[in-house]
Amino acid sequence: xxxxxxxxxxxxxxxxxxxxxxxxxxxxxxxxxxxxxxxxxxxxxxxxxxxxxxxxxxxxxxxxxxxxxxxxxxxxxxxxxxxxxxxxxxxxxxxxxxxxxxxxxxxxxxxxxxxxxxxxxxxxxxxxxxxxxxxxxxxxxxxxxxxxxxxxxxxxxxxxxxxxxxxxxxxxxxxxxxxxxxxxxxxxxxxxxxxxxxxxxxxxxxxxxxxxxxxxxxxxxxxxxxxxxxxx
Amino acid sequence: xxxxxxxxxxxxxxxxxxxxxxxxxxxxxxxxxxxxxxxxxxxxxxxxxxxxxxxxxxxxxxxxxxxxxxxxxxxxxxxxxxxxxxxxxxxxxxxxxxxxxxxxxxxxxxxxxxxxxxxxxxxxxxxxxxxxxxxxxxxxxxxxxxxxxxxxxxxxxxxxxxxxxxxxxxxxxxxxxxxxxxxxxxxxxxxxxxxxxxxxxxxxxxxxxxxxxxxxxxxxxxxxxxxxxxxx
DNA sequence: CCAAAAGTGTTATCGCTACACCCATGA
DNA sequence: TCATGGGTGTAGCGATAACACTTTTGG
Numbered sequence: 476x477x478x479x480x481x482x483x484x485x486x487x488x489x490x491x492x493x494x495x496x497x498x499x500x501x502x503x504x505x506x507x508x509x510x511x512x513x514x515x516x517x518x519x520x521x522x523x524x525x526x527x528x529x530x531x532x533x534x535x536x537x538x539x540x541x542x543x544x545x546x547x548x549x550x551x552x553x554x555x556x557x558x559x560x561x562x563x564x565x566x567x568x569x570x571x572x573x574x575x576x577x578x579x580x581x582x583x584x585x586x587x588x589x590x591x592x593x594x595x596x597x598x599x600x601x602x603x604x605x606x607x608x609x610x611x612x613x614x615x616x617x618x619x620x621x622x623x624x625x626x627x628x629x630x631x632x633x634x635x636x637x638x639x640x641x642x643x644x645x646x647x648x649x650x651x652x653x654x655x656x657x658x659x660x661x662x663x664x665x666x667x668x669x670x671x672x673x674x675x676x677x678x679x680x681x682x683x684x685x686x687x688x689x690x691x692x693x694x695x696x697x698x699x700x701x702x703x704x705x706x707x
Numbered sequence: 708x709x710x711x712x713x714x715x716x717x718x719x720x721x722x723x724x725x726x727x728x729x730x731x732x733x734x735x736x737x738x739x740x741x742x743x744x745x746x747x748x749x750x751x752x753x754x755x756x757x758x759x760x761x762x763x764x765x766x767x768x769x770x771x772x773x774x775x776x777x778x779x780x781x782x783x784x785x786x787x788x789x790x791x792x793x794x795x796x797x798x799x800x801x802x803x804x805x806x807x808x809x810x811x812x813x814x815x816x817x818x819x820x821x822x823x824x825x826x827x828x829x830x831x832x833x834x835x836x837x838x839x840x841x842x843x844x845x846x847x848x849x850x851x852x853x854x855x856x857x858x859x860x861x862x863x864x865x866x867x868x869x870x871x872x873x874x875x876x877x878x879x880x881x882x883x884x885x886x887x888x889x890x891x892x893x894x895x896x897x898x899x900x901x902x903x904x905x906x907x908x909x910x911x912x913x914x915x916x917x918x919x920x921x922x923x924x925x926x927x928x929x930x931x932x933x934x935x936x937x938x939x
Numbered sequence: 940c941c942a943a944a945a946g947t948g949t950t951a952t953c954g955c956t957a958c959a960c961c962c963a964t965g966a
Numbered sequence: 967t968c969a970t971g972g973g974t975g976t977a978g979c980g981a982t983a984a985c986a987c988t989t990t991t992g993g
Contacts, residue, residue, distance in 0.1 A: 485802050489764040490722035493805060532721040532803055536794025560792040560807050562768025570717050571764055573725060573805075575792050643945070660947070661983065668981085683944040685990040875972070892974070893956065900954080915971040916964040 492572045495540040496527035496611065497555060498618035500601065502635050503583035504644065507601040507651040509615065512547065515595070518568045519608045525615070526596060527574065540577040549590030555579040558618055567609050574610075578618040582635050602654060619652075626652050629701060630669065633692045641679050641687035642666065671696035724804045727772040728759035728843065729787060730850035732833065734867050735815035736876065739833040739883040741847065742780065747827070750800045751840045757847070758828060759806065772809040781822030787811040790850055799841050806842075810850040814867050834886060851884075858884050861933060862901065865924045873911050873919035874898065903928035 499510040511523050526547045530539035536557075544550050555577035562573050583598070591598065599605065601619075606612065625631045632648055646662045666672065671693045678686035733740040743755050758779045762771035768789075776782050787809035794805050815830070823830065831837065833851075838844065857863040864880055878894045898904065903925045910918035 485724060485761070485804070488724055488761040491725045491762065491764055492717060492720055493723045493725070529717070529720040530723065530794075532723055533796060535796050536792065536805070539794075557792060560768065560789060562762075562771075562807065564765060564767050572717070573768070575794065641945090658984075659945085660985085663946080665981085680991095683990090684992045685943080685945050687945060873972090890957075891972085892958085895973080897955085912964090916966085917962070917970080917972050918964080919972055 492570060493530045494527050494572050494574045495530055495536065495543050496525045496574050496576045496614060497540060497544045498525055498558065498576060498578040498614055499544070499550070499553065499555075500578070500580040500618070500622060501583040501586075501598055502580060502648065502651060504647070507654075508583065508598040509601045509604050510548065510550075510591070510596055511599055511604070511607070512594075512596040514608065522608045523605045524608045525576075525611045529572075530575075536575055537577075540575075544577075548594050548596045550581075550586055553579050553581055553586075556621075558614070558621060561610055561614070576614050576618070578621060580622055580632075580635060601651075623652055630671075630697070633697075636692075639675060639677070639679070639689040639691055641682065641689055643682060643687055669700055671700055724802060725762045726759050726804050726806045727762055727768065727775050728757045728806050728808045728846060729772060729776045730757055730790065730808060730810040730846055731776070731782070731785065731787075732810070732812040732851070732854060733815040733818075733830055734812060734880065734883060736879070739886075740815065740830040741833045741836050742782075742823070742828055743831055743836070743839070744779065744826075744828040746840065754840045755837045756840045757808075757843045761804075762807075768807055769809075772807075780826050780828045782813075782818055785811050785813055785818075788853075790846070790853060793842055793846070795842075806846075808846050808850070810853060812854055812864075812867060833883075855884055862903075862929070865929075868924075871907060871909070871911070871921040871923055873914065873921055875914060875919055901932055903932055 497510070501508040501510065510526060512526060514520050514522050514524050526544055528543040528547065530536060530543075534542065537555075540555055541553070544553060544555070556579070558576040558578045560573065560575045564571050566572070566574070588598070604615070607615065626649065632652070633645075635648060636644060642663050643659070645666060646657060646659060649662070650656055672690045673693050675689045675691060677689045679689050680686040729742070731742040733742065742758060744758060746752050746754050746756050758776055760775040760779065762768060762775075766774065769787075772787055772789075773785070776785060776787070788811070790808040790810045792805065792807045796803050798804070798806070820830070836847070839847065858881065864884070865877075867880060868876060874895050875891070877898060878889060878891060881894070882888055904922045905925050907921045907923060909921045911921050912918040
């Protein structure tokens with residue numbers, strides 16, 4: 476009863492179409508990738524767009540984002556964070572649609588690339604990505620900035636590397652995120668000075684003839700590092 | 708014609724109630740304040756809440772936030788930024804309501820305190836704020852963190868001071884934002900080292916018997932300062 | 940033997956932290 | 967004259983940026 480009673484309070488208010496759009500970056504030793512698809516329906520048919528669709532009335536926003544990503548690409552177990560809510564009346568043609576954006580950066584080899592292809596989605600090289608529909612370009616800009624700031628401030632990104640990895644691999648990762656080159660001496664010094672990488676006795680000989688020492692990631696030390704808050 | 712045609716694409720999708728909630732901080736030499744009001748209707752009647760209401764189908768989200776703030780408090784010319792979209796199905800009782808939050812920090816003396824009171828809203832001391840309804844406490848936490856990070860990284864906050872101000876005033880401002888004390892020598896050094904404060908020949912004798920030198924804010928120098936990006 | 944990538948050290952500068960005393964004045 | 971808040975300096979440390987050569991080894 477009280478349920479029905481309460482519901483009546485807002486019955487005269489206007490409802491709005493709500494969508495989620497997912498900005499998914501992928502990385503795997505090589506170049507940074509971005510997950511896109513070509514519009515199958517609507518006024519923008521054939522143009523490139525992010526992965527997105529409408530949110531149901533009875534699902535949490537976060538759930539909606541997961542569902543849409545899964546339905547459109549088959550991707551599962553992707554931990555997305557909310558980015559921004561795009562809400563101008565005329566942001567898309569024809570209808571008033573609110574879009575809440577979610578973003579993530581995943582390790583490609585942990586996910587099913589086949590199913591993405593079967594669903595008609597594509598991993599494109601971030602650096603050479605095509606123009607996108609509506610305000611989706613803006614969404615991508617905002618998302619990459621968030622990723623960068625996360626990588627900078629919280630040293631995120633080690634989840635993106637194999638269990639054992641080399642310093643040049645880490646550097647390559649950061650260079651892809653920033654689309655910029657760094658000095659390897661300074662980079663090595665900085666990364667090692669944080670104190671959460673453990674040098675192993677093995678070498679990885681994939682990347683070069685000489686071979687590079689492998690390191691592993693000390694989660695405990697990393698937590699200590701993160702908790703030092705950097706105050707004014 | 709094409710308008711009608713396009714509109715039909717999404718006609719079967721579910722629409723959702725969308726609200727905005729405004730987290731408005733106020734400052735004016737004294738203590739940091741937060742703008743609240745007591746619920747006049749609904750299941751939470753009489754409890755403290757942020758300023759919020761529903762978004763119309765034909766208004767931009769940003770416009771909606773401005774309108775709601777104006778209607779509920781009479782406040783005008785408040786430049787709010789978007790904070791986060793709260794979207795769990797059961798975040799409020801009875802109805803499914805999406806809430807997009809907006810936040811701002813304003814200088815109290817630039818705004819009409821009377822009209823706020825007449826509208827039934829209140830400025831409460833941030834440090835002693837009451838419990839709020841629903842997820843509004845969470846919203847406030849998130850907002851103050853954003854304000855802090857803005858003040859830290861972009862030296863925002865000089866808009867909040869008079870044209871001419873003293874160093875102790877600036878320090879007081881930061882101490883209110885962080886709810887924490889700082890060493891005055893280090894604070895002074897840091898703030899002055901940025902190079903965008905100009906020392907004047909006048910003293911302000913309000914705050915103390917000795918009087919403190921007044922400074923003004925060099926917008927040009929500040930822009931240079933902001934543009935230096937702090938890369939990895 | 941050589942191309943290609945890994946690895947290494949120093950210097951100068953800068954910003955941060957911690958810390959204790961004198962100054963000017965109005966009441 | 968004294969209580970109040972304004973104002974100052976330094977030493978040590980850690981982080982940053984710029985910079986060039988040696989090592990290893992598979993082909």
